[in-house]
Amino acid sequence: MDDIKTGGLPTAVVSIEHAAGYAFGCKRCQKIHFTGTWVVGLTVGEHKFLVGKNPPVQCCGEEKQFLEVFDAESEADTLRDTIAKHLAERGSTEGLVLYAFAIVNATGTQAVN
Numbered sequence: 278m279d280d281i282k283t284g285g286l287p288t289a290v291v292s293i294e295h296a297a298g299y300a301f302g303c304k305r306c307q308k309i310h311f312t313g314t315w316v317v318g319l320t321v322g323e324h325k326f327l328v329g330k331n332p333p334v335q336c337c338g339e340e341k342q343f344l345e346v347f348d349a350e351s352e353a354d355t356l357r358d359t360i361a362k363h364l365a366e367r368g369s370t371e372g373l374v375l376y377a378f379a380i381v382n383a384t385g386t387q388a389v390n
């Protein structure tokens with residue numbers, strides 16, 4: 278993904294709750310790696326992202342696109358604040374692990390890849 282320059286663009290970082298919960302697992306070995314109800318989303322101009330595990334997780338020899346996911350809103354808010362600070366300081370998404378918003382199934386409880 279190209280790094281998005283935030284200079285001049287409106288940016289927003291928010292904690293997002295999904296009441297049914299997320300479970301991020303590996304399709305190949307069926308292992309569920311992370312579960313929770315809160316993720317962190319980011320809007321830069323017209324681009325929407327969700328914050329991924331940094332560094333990315335490896336499973337079955339592949340890099341998996343798992344999101345950072347939390348059980349508690351306060352934990353998500355801590356990451357949200359860290360991301361907001363990063364954007365403010367660098368004026369860019371460079372150095373962040375971000376995935377396009379669409380990877381999370383809007384109705385399901387799993388994002389398996």
Ligand SMILES: [Zn+2]
Nearest residue numbers: 303306336337
């Ligand atoms: Zn696996």
